[in-house]
Amino acid sequence: MSQTARGRFITLEGGEGTGKSTLQIALRDRLAGQGVEVILTREPGGPPRAEAIRALVLTPPGGQPFSPLAEALLMNAARRDHLDELIRPALAAGTWVICDRFSDSTRVYQGVSGEVSPEVLQNLEDHVVGPTRPDLTLILDAPVSVAHERRAARKGSQDVFEQRDLDFHQSVRLAFSDIARAEPVRCKLIDASRPASEVADAAWSYVAQLLTSAEVH
Numbered sequence: 360m361s362q363t364a365r366g367r368f369i370t371l372e373g374g375e376g377t378g379k380s381t382l383q384i385a386l387r388d389r390l391a392g393q394g395v396e397v398i399l400t401r402e403p404g405g406p407p408r409a410e411a412i413r414a415l416v417l418t419p420p421g422g423q424p425f426s427p428l429a430e431a432l433l434m435n436a437a438r439r440d441h442l443d444e445l446i447r448p449a450l451a452a453g454t455w456v457i458c459d460r461f462s463d464s465t466r467v468y469q470g471v472s473g474e475v476s477p478e479v480l481q482n483l484e485d486h487v488v489g490p491t492r493p494d495l496t497l498i499l500d501a502p503v504s505v506a507h508e509r510r511a512a513r514k515g516s517q518d519v520f521e522q523r524d525l526d527f528h529q530s531v532r533l534a535f536s537d538i539a540r541a542e543p544v545r546c547k548l549i550d551a552s553r554p555a556s557e558v559a560d561a562a563w564s565y566v567a568q569l570l571t572s573a574e575v576h
């Protein structure tokens with residue numbers, strides 16, 4: 360009796376407006392073209408309880424953000440629900456999961472103020488994510504000015520993170536590239552200032568490797 364192969368877990372990371380959602384759809388289309396069953400999801404969010412936490416954190420009552428520690432706890436609560444309800448069952452069934460933001464975003468956004476130590480964030484991540492580490496994390500990297508122009512062109516209302524100043528977005532960019540440097544096997548930094556099709560080609564070169572390794576397992 361053959362066992363169903365575990366699906367692959369891909370996370371997309373990077374600052375606001377770098378093109379994560381755009382890339383997610385492109386990768387879904389390319390994977391579907393290879394006959395791979397894939398679901399798209401996002402963080403914070405996914406299943407209904409986690410989506411409710413998303414709304415609470417991104418548009419907090421009264422407009423004032425939670426403290427970084429409270430945010431970190433809420434993000435991890437949402438993540439645990441997401442893993443239990445959606446990500447782990449999908450992977451176990453052989454479905455690939457492409458998640459728009461995951462634990463690296465918590466390291467970056469809740470760590471960037473310096474108010475929550477990296478050790479606390481790492482402990483939370485270890486407990487919450489456990490063995491369900493991403494197989495591949497694509498970190499989209501673009502100058503803050505490029506991402507800002509894209510967000511401005513897209514319009515729409517801004518959440519509590521988007522509203523922060525350029526220094527904040529610059530710190531976010533640096534923190535993501537630090538993660539890419541620290542974990543080069545899992546994380547691939549992608550120059551996201553290029554046209555979307557080129558970004559998708561660069562990302563696909565890594566996803567295709569995962570496809571090959573999935574076939575031989």
Ligand SMILES: Nc1ncnc2c1ncn2[C@@H]1O[C@H](COP(=O)(O)OP(=O)(O)OP(=O)(O)O)[C@@H](O)[C@H]1O
Binds near residue numbers: 382510
């Ligand atoms: N490589 C690209 N070149 C030019 N424009 C792009 C590129 N990728 C995405 N865009 C456009 O930039 C805007 C932001 O892209 P997208 O929504 O994919 O970013 P995001 O990283 O998901 O943003 P957010 O963090 O706010 O969800 C969109 O209007 C999208 O069409």
Ligand SMILES: [Mg+2]
Binds near residue numbers: 380381459
């Ligand atoms: Mg998006």
